[in-house]
Amino acid sequence: MSAPQSLLLIIALIAASAFFSLAEMSLAASRRIRLRQLAADGDPRAPRVVQMQEQPGDYFTVVQIAQNGVAIMGGIVGEGAFSPFITNLLSHWFAASTAQTLGFLCSFLLVTSLFILFADIVPKRMGMADPEKQAMRVYGLMQFFMTVLKPLVWLYSKSSDAIFRLLGMNALRDERITSDDILAMAEASTQAGGLAQSEQRVIANLFDLDSRLVTSAMTSRDRIAFFLQNDTDALIRARIAEEPYSTYPVCDRDIDHVIGYVDAKDLFQRALNNQAISLKTDDLIHKVLVIPDRLSLTETLDQFRQAQEDFAVVVNEYSLVVGVVTLNDVMSTVMGDLIGPDDEELIVQRDTNSWLIDGITPIEDVVHALTIDEFPHFEDYDTLAGFLMVMLRRIPRRTDSVNWGGYKFEVMDVDSYRIDQVLVTRIQPQGEDKTSSLSAPSAPTH
Structure with missing residues (x-):
């Protein structure tokens, strides 16, 4: 086979491998919710992709058969396509045996690099960028390959099912969407600009209803x-x-x-x-x-x-x-944050590093406002005032303070044993963030 023919064959093998890499990544990355939305909008290909996601065994078997076959063919053809040319070029500077070894290594690296870049990285990034669209595009051709390679697909599928049963593993993907999944998607959407911060907070608050008293x-x-x-x-x-x-x-x-x-x-x-x-x-x-x-x-x-x-x-x-x-x-x-401005505000941010918070503010709201991971003895109180009482082990007095999680909580006003206002100030954490310290006014002298 001549060098131009080998080069054309390598290009064809890279294109084939790129197609199967795109098919693999696009189906794996496709979002079931998005596909159902496309199906509701009238796209007839979307329900077929959803059905394929439910039983993807044959689909991925075809992908692996093709990719491994193409990789083997690429190695055989690539060594013969570039090695003689590179060897002849290097023979002007090196001995024949050295030039042959270097020619083989350079040919191997060149073919491998072409396959990694154009048959793996680029198509997989395309599949991740717009998975639903790409999955619907390749579905028809993948269905053709599944039909042509059906005997091999059956053999490999049955063998893999037997291995899964032997290992006691489930071969089907778990499609259940948990509350953590929804919260993660909402956070990702907020970071991408699809949701406003206040809208994400509403979604998080909905799931907090079960944990808040x-x-x-x-x-x-x-x-x-x-x-x-x-x-x-x-x-x-x-x-x-x-x-x-x-x-x-x-x-x-x-x-x-x-x-x-x-x-x-x-x-x-x-x-x-x-x-x-x-x-x-x-x-x-x-x-x-x-x-x-x-x-x-x-x-x-x-x-x-x-x-x-x-x-x-x-x-x-x-x-x-x-x-x-x-x-x-x-x-x-x-x-x-979406409530009307006429509602009473229990948390008022004074600047980027200080807040004025009412003592009756639910501790969950304080956690959200200050982005503190957790408070100590969280189950023993419901409000910011309760947190201060637990930490001080007595009824707080004016100017009492507690340092926790990089913040200073200072009692500003007490009315008949009730903590009215607490000034919270961000401080530079010393040591670990989750350390605490207490301070109180000195006892009066008589």
Whole structure:
């Protein structure tokens, strides 16, 4: 075979190998969701590629048969195509035996480099760049090769299936998409500019509902506006004007004896009709949903759905009221940064290295805002105030501080043992990030 013929044959073998490399990578990298979307848009090739992905054994067997055959042929033809020419060229400077050895090595390196570059790297990068489109393009020709090579495909497929059974391995790809997969795709889409940062946060918040307790979204006990059953008309009207909410718990004697709730719409209707407002009768009071404080937000949503309510009272193991929660509270947790500007902000970023955070802020929100991997004793508290109490092992006082994860948490204001504001400042971590230190004001002298 002449040198030009050998060169043409090598080019043909490289093209064949490139085709099968492209076919292999494009099918492996194709996204099932994207293919189904293309099928819904009317592309008839997309369902065939999806079906091929479900049972790819014969497809990849053809690819391996072809690639190995082409590699062997390339080695045989390549050595004969370039070795004599390179040997003759090198014989002007080296002895015949040395020139022959160097000619063989140069020919081998040249052919190998051509195959690596044009038959492997380039087509595989093409297949990864737009896998669904390339997979649909090569499907028809791959189906032809699968038919032509069917006897060999059957033999190798059965042999590989037997080996998989012998090793106790599953030969089928697991197509289940987990929550971690969805979060990873959302993060990748955000980095590529396909999703806004706030939209990615909403997706992450949805999956956090199962791990966040209802206490992280509720209105705490000290902030509940409620009525006693024997409150007068004047007192009820004054409370509505002072603390306008959509729903008010109704209690007997104190807040820990909740007997129901009253809807503000019913109160407004009576006020507009100049009717006296009294809670001593049951016509205004609705049965209240009571839930334990250990429920997750997902379980809370289930309770709302089953009871067909959007308001619940949260109690602890001692049947004491610890807060109230509404459907809007849960949805605000999901929406995160997308909530309206009129909503109260518990976390206010002052600059790139400092934040002013309310003590009742759920610790999960602090984790997201500060991008801290974890807090110590995470299961022992629900809020930033709880974190400070656990770390200090006492009720915090003004100017008390805790250093954790490269941040300083300093108590700025305390009102009747309640931590109102905490100043969080980014500091240069010393040693490991997850170290902590405590500081407190010195005891007064007498």
